[in-house]
Amino acid sequence: MHGFPDHLLKGHANFMAGRYMREKDRIRDLASEGQTPSTMIIACCDSRAAPEMIFDAGPGELFVLRNVANLVPTYQPDGGQHGTSAGIEFAVKALGIANIVVMGHGRCGGIKAALAPESNPLDAGDFIGKWMSMLGDLPNQLGQNTLMTAAERQTALERISIRNSIHNLRTFPYVAELEAAGKLAVHGAWFDISTGELWVMDNASGDFVRPLI
Amino acid sequence: MHGFPDHLLKGHANFMAGRYMREKDRIRDLASEGQTPSTMIIACCDSRAAPEMIFDAGPGELFVLRNVANLVPTYQPDGGQHGTSAGIEFAVKALGIANIVVMGHGRCGGIKAALAPESNPLDAGDFIGKWMSMLGDLPNQLGQNTLMTAAERQTALERISIRNSIHNLRTFPYVAELEAAGKLAVHGAWFDISTGELWVMDNASGDFVRPLI
Amino acid sequence: MHGFPDHLLKGHANFMAGRYMREKDRIRDLASEGQTPSTMIIACCDSRAAPEMIFDAGPGELFVLRNVANLVPTYQPDGGQHGTSAGIEFAVKALGIANIVVMGHGRCGGIKAALAPESNPLDAGDFIGKWMSMLGDLPNQLGQNTLMTAAERQTALERISIRNSIHNLRTFPYVAELEAAGKLAVHGAWFDISTGELWVMDNASGDFVRPLI
Amino acid sequence: MHGFPDHLLKGHANFMAGRYMREKDRIRDLASEGQTPSTMIIACCDSRAAPEMIFDAGPGELFVLRNVANLVPTYQPDGGQHGTSAGIEFAVKALGIANIVVMGHGRCGGIKAALAPESNPLDAGDFIGKWMSMLGDLPNQLGQNTLMTAAERQTALERISIRNSIHNLRTFPYVAELEAAGKLAVHGAWFDISTGELWVMDNASGDFVRPLI
Numbered sequence: 001m002h003g004f005p006d007h008l009l010k011g012h013a014n015f016m017a018g019r020y021m022r023e024k025d026r027i028r029d030l031a032s033e034g035q036t037p038s039t040m041i042i043a044c045c046d047s048r049a050a051p052e053m054i055f056d057a058g059p060g061e062l063f064v065l066r067n068v069a070n071l072v073p074t075y076q077p078d079g080g081q082h083g084t085s086a087g088i089e090f091a092v093k094a095l096g097i098a099n100i101v102v103m104g105h106g107r108c109g110g111i112k113a114a115l116a117p118e119s120n121p122l123d124a125g126d127f128i129g130k131w132m133s134m135l136g137d138l139p140n141q142l143g144q145n146t147l148m149t150a151a152e153r154q155t156a157l158e159r160i161s162i163r164n165s166i167h168n169l170r171t172f173p174y175v176a177e178l179e180a181a182g183k184l185a186v187h188g189a190w191f192d193i194s195t196g197e198l199w200v201m202d203n204a205s206g207d208f209v210r211p212l213i
Numbered sequence: 214m215h216g217f218p219d220h221l222l223k224g225h226a227n228f229m230a231g232r233y234m235r236e237k238d239r240i241r242d243l244a245s246e247g248q249t250p251s252t253m254i255i256a257c258c259d260s261r262a263a264p265e266m267i268f269d270a271g272p273g274e275l276f277v278l279r280n281v282a283n284l285v286p287t288y289q290p291d292g293g294q295h296g297t298s299a300g301i302e303f304a305v306k307a308l309g310i311a312n313i314v315v316m317g318h319g320r321c322g323g324i325k326a327a328l329a330p331e332s333n334p335l336d337a338g339d340f341i342g343k344w345m346s347m348l349g350d351l352p353n354q355l356g357q358n359t360l361m362t363a364a365e366r367q368t369a370l371e372r373i374s375i376r377n378s379i380h381n382l383r384t385f386p387y388v389a390e391l392e393a394a395g396k397l398a399v400h401g402a403w404f405d406i407s408t409g410e411l412w413v414m415d416n417a418s419g420d421f422v423r424p425l426i
Numbered sequence: 427m428h429g430f431p432d433h434l435l436k437g438h439a440n441f442m443a444g445r446y447m448r449e450k451d452r453i454r455d456l457a458s459e460g461q462t463p464s465t466m467i468i469a470c471c472d473s474r475a476a477p478e479m480i481f482d483a484g485p486g487e488l489f490v491l492r493n494v495a496n497l498v499p500t501y502q503p504d505g506g507q508h509g510t511s512a513g514i515e516f517a518v519k520a521l522g523i524a525n526i527v528v529m530g531h532g533r534c535g536g537i538k539a540a541l542a543p544e545s546n547p548l549d550a551g552d553f554i555g556k557w558m559s560m561l562g563d564l565p566n567q568l569g570q571n572t573l574m575t576a577a578e579r580q581t582a583l584e585r586i587s588i589r590n591s592i593h594n595l596r597t598f599p600y601v602a603e604l605e606a607a608g609k610l611a612v613h614g615a616w617f618d619i620s621t622g623e624l625w626v627m628d629n630a631s632g633d634f635v636r637p638l639i
Numbered sequence: 640m641h642g643f644p645d646h647l648l649k650g651h652a653n654f655m656a657g658r659y660m661r662e663k664d665r666i667r668d669l670a671s672e673g674q675t676p677s678t679m680i681i682a683c684c685d686s687r688a689a690p691e692m693i694f695d696a697g698p699g700e701l702f703v704l705r706n707v708a709n710l711v712p713t714y715q716p717d718g719g720q721h722g723t724s725a726g727i728e729f730a731v732k733a734l735g736i737a738n739i740v741v742m743g744h745g746r747c748g749g750i751k752a753a754l755a756p757e758s759n760p761l762d763a764g765d766f767i768g769k770w771m772s773m774l775g776d777l778p779n780q781l782g783q784n785t786l787m788t789a790a791e792r793q794t795a796l797e798r799i800s801i802r803n804s805i806h807n808l809r810t811f812p813y814v815a816e817l818e819a820a821g822k823l824a825v826h827g828a829w830f831d832i833s834t835g836e837l838w839v840m841d842n843a844s845g846d847f848v849r850p851l852i
Contacts, residue, residue: 004400004413005252005312009424011268012411019266020409030261031320031407037260039218045278045300047250048243052263053232053272055224059406063260066279067296068303079343083280083296086323086344087258090281094322094341099218107244109307110299128307130292131299138573145571147564147586151633156582160573187217193272194244195636196233198225200217207577210621211222212667241638430826430839431678431738435850437694438837445692446835456687457746457833463686465644471704471726473676474669478689479658479698481650485832489686492705493722494729505769509706509722512749512770513684516707520748520767525644533670535733536725554733556718557725613643619698620670622659624651626643637648 023058030060037063039099040091042084042165044070048193049105063091069110070102071134072165075172085172092174098184100175102165104158105191111158114139115150135161162188163206236271243273250276252312253304255297255378257283261406262318276304282323283315284347285378288385298385305387311397313388315378317371318404324371327352328363348374375401376419449484456486463489465525466517468510468591470496474619475531489517495536496528497560498591501598511598518600524610526601528591530584531617537584540565541576561587588614589632662697669699676702678738679730681723681804683709687832688744702730708749709741710773711804714811724811731813737823739814741804743797744830750797753778754789774800801827802845 020027040063041051051057051064065087072084091097104111114132132139135157142157166188170176178184188201190208199208233240253276254264264270264277278300285297304310317324327345345352348370355370379401383389391397401414403421412421446453466489467477477483477490491513498510517523530537540558558565561583568583592614596602604610614627616634625634659666679702680690690696690703704726711723730736743750753771771778774796781796805827809815817823827840829847838847 003398003416004402004424005314005398007274008252008268008314008402009411009413011270014269015267016409018269024409027261027409028407034320035260035322039221040258045253045276045303047248047274047276048240048272050263050265050270050272050275050277052265054228055221056227056231057224057263059261059263059266061220061260062263063258064263064279065258065281066277068278068299071296073294077340080293081286081344081347082340083284083344086281086340089340090258090322094326101218101221107247109248109303113307127290127295127299127302131294131296134294141573142571145568147568148582149632151631152582152585156574156578159578185216185218189217189221194241196229196237196240198222200222203216205577206575211217429824429842430828430850431740431824433700434678434694434740434828435837435839437696440695441693442835444695450835453687453835454833460746461686461748465647466684471679471702471729473674473700473702474666474698476689476691476696476698476701476703478691480654481647482653482657483650483689485687485689485692487646487686488689489684490689490705491684491707492703494704494725497722499720503766506719507712507770507773508766509710509770512707512766515766516684516748519765520752527644527647533673535674535729539733553716553721553725553728557720557722560720611642611644615643615647620667622655622663622666624648626648629642637643 027059035060035063035095037061037095038097039063039101040065040088040097041101041103042067042070042072042087043103044068044105044108044110046105046108046193049103049191051103054103054191054198063095063097065091068128068131069108069114069161070104070165071110071131071161072102072168073134074168088169088172088175092172092178092184099187100169100184101187101189102162102169103189103191104162106155106158106193108154108158111154111161115143115153115157135164138164159190159208162190162201166201240272248273248276248308250274250308251310252276252314253278253301253310254314254316255280255283255285255300256316257281257318257321257323259318259321259406262316262404264316267316267404267411276308276310281341281344282321282327282374283317283378284323284344284374285315285381286347287381301382301385301388305385305391305397312400313382313397314400314402315375315382316402316404317375319368319371319406321367321371324367324374328356328366328370348377351377372403372421375403375414379414445484453485461486461489461521463487463521464523465489465527466491466514466523467527467529468493468496468498468513469529470494470531470534470536472531472534472619475529475617477529480529480617480624489521489523494554494557495534495540495587496530496591497536497557497587498528498594499560500594514595514598514601518598518604518610525613526595526610527613527615528588528595529615529617530588532581532584532619534580534584537580537587541569541579541583561590564590585616585634588616588627592627666698674699674702674734676700676734677736678702678740679704679727679736680740680742681706681709681711681726682742683707683744683747683749685744685747685832688742688830690742693742693830693837702734702736707767707770708747708753708800709743709804710749710770710800711741711807712773713807727808727811727814731811731817731823738826739808739823740826740828741801741808742828742830743801745794745797745832747793747797750793750800754782754792754796774803777803798829798840798847801829801840805840
């Protein structure tokens with residue numbers, strides 16, 4: 001017996017009877033002709049923040065990389081196995097993507113761990129701590145601001161981290177070049193997992209605002 | 214002006230008017246009470262293989278890590294910033310997940326690049342090449358098998374790679390311990406992006422079969 | 427000639443023909459029987475943040491004190507002419523109010539002046555600077571946080587200031603006593619002058635959230 | 640739980656569904672472009688005398704300071720925290736307001752307290768008594784006039800106080816200068832909370848008259 005989780009099998013049967021049946025022509029075309037998504041989303045693994053749900057996106061629309069806390073490292077071609085950098089390279093160079101969106105979200109567990117490392121049950125040699133160390137001194141700087149509540153500091157760092165990831169994204173030479181040439185746009189977004197709202201980063205100021213409808 | 218992609222804004226408006234309105238009580242509960250997904254999916258960034266679509270999953274159900282070609286490295290607590298390992302650690306240690314599924318899919322661009330490095334337009338210092346080198350000599354061994362067609366070799370490597378990732382996953386001490394204790398199950402799956410079928414790995418033999426319904 | 431502004435005379439004529447005509451019984455009763463508002467609002471002078479508009483309140487409902495940046499001083503019975511303290515005293519002791527709401531708002535000019543005193547065109551002997559000095563070192567502490575954008579710092583200080591005013595409000599002995607006796611409730615709120623949203627302070631955490639509907 | 644007063648939440652929902660929906664373009668413009676009200680109103684906290692109601696004014700039209708009995712102190716740049724003076728300074732210097740209206744009203748509780756200190760339930764160290772002491776000997780002088788009824792004395796002091804506030808307003812150097820230069824006009828008004836009538840002060844005589852329509 002395979003022992004595969006039953007809820008996944010049932011979910012897949014729903015997919016086959018529903019979306020697949022309705023969209024099978026398009027899905028099969030995407031298989032035979034290859035994917036040509038115009039947008040890459042760099043998002044968090046959080047189960048409450050799936051990009052396809054948030055953007056009501058169908059097959060073929062979004063190239064989605066998800067890691068803990070949607071972090072982007074700086075460009076470091078040091079021969080290491082950099083999964084996020086590989087995803088960015090694939091999106092830009094192999095797929096010719098037109099937009100990259102770094103999307104954070106509220107109540108992010110990774111950001112929370114970065115802000116309160118002492119309450120983190122993980123030991124010193126852990127991967128989450130090392131991974132979140134990509135934020136450098138940012139959590140520490142913000143953590144000293146006791147005028148803000150814990151939730152306010154968390155939201156603040158979620159947004160600071162998005163700006164930081166966008167800054168790092170621009171250290172990739174081809175990202176910077178294509179952006180300068182007007183062929184690639186880089187965006188920030190923050191999803192409120194409670195209200196469902198999308199807050200979009202203003203590229204000039206770095207502020208997050210809800211697009212007016 | 215934010216210049217945020219219009220298709221994403223429209224998609225988000227659809228989400229708000231649709232799924233969010235229908236499920237807002239559940240979504241808000243998930244926000245206030247925290248996520249408790251029982252399953253982690255390690256999937257590919259491919260726009261045609263979103264786990265939430267394939268498993269018809271709603272908010273809170275799946276903790277999803279997505280990298281190029283759904284690779285899992287071996288346990289290497291060397292102080293480096295290992296994003297996939299951080300995701301696994303978070304899922305197992307912070308969320309107490311019960312299932313981890315490594316899900317590959319057909320016509321995977323990363324696997325294709327690993328099989329045909331000579332046709333890869335990327336230079337030697339690239340991230341994709343280094344990332345796919347996690348497969349070691351596997352592509353090379355398979356590439357010499359000229360009895361299989363190119364498509365057969367690709368499907369074969371997609372599945373070999375899933376087995377390799379599951380092997381690597383078990384090098385994480387807590388994964389091995391919890392699995393031995395019957396508290397965590399590790400699974401493999403392969404999604405056919407054309408037919409929509411899910412092929413599930415038999416844990417004993419390593420074969421991929423379609424579950425009988 | 428009185429030279430009274432024409433727009434006010436026209437507005438008043440509208441009031442007489444509209445609301446007054448519709449509600450004159452109630453308005454006249456309020457005049458003869460006296461006001462018995464249950465709620466005091468301490469708000470800002472800003473023309474975009476009138477409490478009666480925000481809460482769609484009619485005559486007799488809200489006892490409203492408005493000063494620059496909706497500040498509340500600490501209890502200082504030093505014989506000085508403290509206008510805000512006089513308003514609080516009147517509301518609590520003469521009117522027996524049941525709720526006091528300190529309501530801030532976005533893009534507050536007073537808060538902005540407090541955060542950027544160097545760009546303030548006012549001289550050293552000004553009243554606004556002295557008035558905003560009620561915030562003590564708070565703007566300075568926050569102003570050193572350059573990880574946040576100017577707009578983020580402004581929103582943060584608007585909310586920190588509301589918490590500070592509520593703290594000060596509780597230094598009034600009768601406010602503290604009545605609150606302890608469950609006869610008076612103290613609240614914080616923040617109005618978004620662009621989206622029209624009301625963010626309500628959670629009394630336990632100090633966080634501002636939009637009430638779910 | 641926030642425990643925010645329910646009547647305010649309902650009122651705000653009415654605002655969002657009503658005025659906000661109808662005027663959202665204007666409201667959003669006011670948020671992004673800043674307020675430019677032409678008129679400042681110095682009014683009382685009384686729940687029956689909201690300037691926006693009396694003048695049927697919308698967002699952005701009136702910069703409104705409200706204290707007990709709409710008093711204006713003399714110009715005293717002594718380093719104290721003068722809230723009303725800060726509001727005047729902000730209106731004149733930061734907003735470049737064209738009109739300042741001191742608006743009193745009938746049956747004013749503050750004026751009543753000033754006229755009948757013996758019936759005032761507040762003790763000697765109170766803020767209201769100190770605040771109303773801004774009227775100096777005026778209540779006392781009028782109180783000895785027993786030819787007038789209590790209601791007549793009250794209305795008289797309400798109007799005398801407005802003239803006194805206007806006098807004090809002109810001790811602010813910039814108010815006097817701008818008024819002399821024809822760039823700022825100072826007005827008095829008295830609102831009858833029962834009949835809804837507006838009585839406007841004649842600048843030459845100081846008399847209050849109902850404007851002829």
